Amino acid sequence: xxxxxxxxxxxxxxxxxxxxxxxxxxxxxxxxxxxxxxxxxxxxxxxxxxxxxxxxxxxxxxxxxxxxxxxxxxxxxxxxxxxxxxxxxxxxxxxxxxxxxxxxxxxxxxxx
Amino acid sequence: xxxxxxxxxxxxxxxxxxxxxxxxxxxxxxxxxxxxxxxxxxxxxxxxxxxxxxxxxxxxxxxxxxxxxxxxxxxxxxxxxxxxxxxxxxxxxxxxxxxxxxxxxxxxxxxxxxx
Numbered sequence: 222x223x224x225x226x227x228x229x230x231x232x233x234x235x236x237x238x239x240x241x242x243x244x245x246x247x248x249x250x251x252x253x254x255x256x257x258x259x260x261x262x263x264x265x266x267x268x269x270x271x272x273x274x275x276x277x278x279x280x281x282x283x284x285x286x287x288x289x290x291x292x293x294x295x296x297x298x299x300x301x302x303x304x305x306x307x308x309x310x311x312x313x314x315x316x317x318x319x320x321x322x323x324x325x326x327x328x329x330x331x332x333x
Numbered sequence: 334x335x336x337x338x339x340x341x342x343x344x345x346x347x348x349x350x351x352x353x354x355x356x357x358x359x360x361x362x363x364x365x366x367x368x369x370x371x372x373x374x375x376x377x378x379x380x381x382x383x384x385x386x387x388x389x390x391x392x393x394x395x396x397x398x399x400x401x402x403x404x405x406x407x408x409x410x411x412x413x414x415x416x417x418x419x420x421x422x423x424x425x426x427x428x429x430x431x432x433x434x435x436x437x438x439x440x441x442x443x444x445x446x447x448x
Binding site for chain 2: 225254256261262263264265266269279280311313321322323324325326327
């Protein structure tokens with residue numbers, strides 16, 4: 222089954238404690254992205270990657286890092302989480318030629 | 334203190350009615366548009382898409398209309414059902430320049446279908 226898998230689904234952490242949210246896709250897609258979703262603000266892109274070792278900032282990259290060492294994986298790293306990073310996070314992937322994105326189920330992160 | 338976000342547009346309809354959800358997009362260079370449906374606790378799901386060289390596309394019970402003159406996109410849902418209740422997002426695919434391949438989403442519209 223074609224899917225995008227995020228882990229964990231829920232995470233509560235403390236300010237400053239480094240964390241990683243994993244994302245994996247099994248569709249051999251070139252493009253992968255991370256979004257955060259906050260009430261009334263829609264989906265805002267954090268980072269995206271057009272292929273292995275190619276990443277670029279989205280609209281709200283501050284406080285986040287990503288890496289794309291393999292085509293299927295695109296982890297989101299918060300080196301020093303802060304409470305304003307409490308949000309619902311989605312990973313998405315799509316083919317290079319097309320633009321339809323497939324989304325993961327989301328990771329709800331709370332930073333206290 | 335508590336942060337207050339913007340209130341999403343809402344649309345309430347009766348079961349069986351037709352629904353129209355509107356979206357204004359920002360970039361005249363966008364070449365591809367997509368509608369997504371997001372149910373509570375789930376990730377966005379693809380509904381229908383349209384390329385910029387078209388002005389209408391139909392799917393099963395859904396139609397997307399594109400007016401490039403006024404940068405407006407709409408989603409029409411025929412015979413709306415309670416299972417259609419969700420938040421609907423439009424997205425535009427940026428073409429060209431440094432934003433190539435970037436998907437930008439609208440804020441969303443809450444659709445509530447009453448039995």
